Amino acid sequence: MAGFGVSDRSLILIVAAASMLVTVSVANRDWYYGGGGGGFNYTTHWPWGPRNDSHSLNRTNQPNKIIVGGSDHWHYGFNYSVWAFQNNPFYVSDVLVFKYDPPSKTPFHHSVYLLPNMWSYMTCDMSSAKLIANTTQGDGDGFEFVLKGWQPYYFACGESAGLHCREGRMKFFMAGFGVLDRSLILIVVAASMLVTVSVANRDWYNGRCGDNIIVGGSDHWRYGFNYSVWASQNRPLYVNDVLVFKYDPPSKSQFHHSVYLLPDMSSYLTCDLSRAKLIANTTQGDGEGFEFVLKKSQPYYLACGERGGLHCKDGGMKFFVNPVSIDCGHY
Structure with a gap:
């Protein structure tokens, strides 16, 4: 995810940290089928529970067709951010199918727009959005949109001058993530997992800029602590914040660490x-x-490098952050 600044100093986009992303190995095809051989148990290990299921992980390398909203299709009042979150992962070449009645069948018209960036998505600003499906194209088998690239996609209904997006919750975003050498899948956190926080009230902001943050808190930087979870619980971080890594030197401990x-x-x-x-x-x-x-305002990927990466792989000593840019002088 990219780092986003705050255009009019009224909203902060808090970026979900590494623990909010789920990474799974697919080197063993049994993972897809919940099979043996140490495969990943889908039902018990996804943090959001089993998918409700307009598509499934029981797949080969063929793309899935996913009906947006499932049996609810594309309509006013349905929470598509939650739907997107519950129906991850999405892959490059998957096909999103938007189904909605045409004007001849309903007084409630819908469309599909592709928004250019996170800011326009958050504010439902349709001024630079691209119409990809008009009010008639959702009829019958629906409008199909292929996730062609490894990038974020911001979708919204553009009807009633953005009212359907703002009030009707007809918006969601996802990233069509590919498979890295067919060995790893990065599962995208959907819009419902991003939090927007008003900073108009200075009491909330509390003058925070350039804070010193001890990595791991009182646990400091050590083997066996989950720093991805720590990072997710300590959002948001800002440009100019200082991460402080504390760990014993070799003279005080047999367990060596680095950053x-x-x-x-x-x-x-x-x-x-x-x-x-x-x-x-x-x-x-x-x-x-x-x-x-x-x-x-960019991603920072941090890890302990000791023992050939063992501390990173097995010791939980890795996390990433994406600090938010904010002009402290305006608060």
């Missing part, structure tokens, strides 16, 4: 440190700890 900055999501998911940058060695976490400033 690496990984280049991308693929290396983060696989704990591939081959292109990672060492930003804090095994001695720098002592005392007041190592400080890392979040200088830009």
Whole structure:
């Protein structure tokens, strides 16, 4: 997900952290079928429970056709953000099918627009949106939209000057994520998992800018602590916030730790440190700890690099953050 600034200082988009994304191995095809051999148990391990199911994970490499809204189709008053969340994952080449009655059958007209960015999605600003299905195209078998690329897609109904989007909840977003070398799937958190928070009230904001945040809190930086969960519970983070990594040096502990900055999501998911940058060695976490400033609104992938990545893979010592840009001088 990209880092988004706050255009008129009225909304903050809080980015879901790594723990809110679910990564699963599909190297073993039994995973798709809930089979043996250590396959992933879909029913018990998805944080949102089993899908209610307009499409299923019992798939091969063929794309799925997914009816938007399931049996509810595309209509005013249905929460499509929740629907999108409950029906993840979505894959590149999957087909979204929008079904809705044409004007000849109902006084309630619907359409489908593709919005250009998160800000227009959050505000239901249709001024730069692209009409992809008019009021007649949802009839019969419905309008089909193919998720062609690894990117976010922002959908909304554009009728009544955006009222259906704003008040009728006819909007959702997803990313058509591909499969990395057919070994990993990144499951997208849908719009319902993103939180928008008003910062018009300064009491909420509390003058927060450039805070020092101790990674892991009182647990500091150690093996066996889930830093993805910690990151999700400590949202939002802002540009200029400072992450403080505290850990004992080799002279005080036999368990050595470090901090690496990984280049991308693929290396983060696989704990591939081959292109990672060492930003804090095994001695720098002592005392007041190592400080890392979040200088830009961009993803930061952080992990411990010790024991060939074992601390990252098995020790829970990885997380990513995407700080929100905000002009502190205006508060």
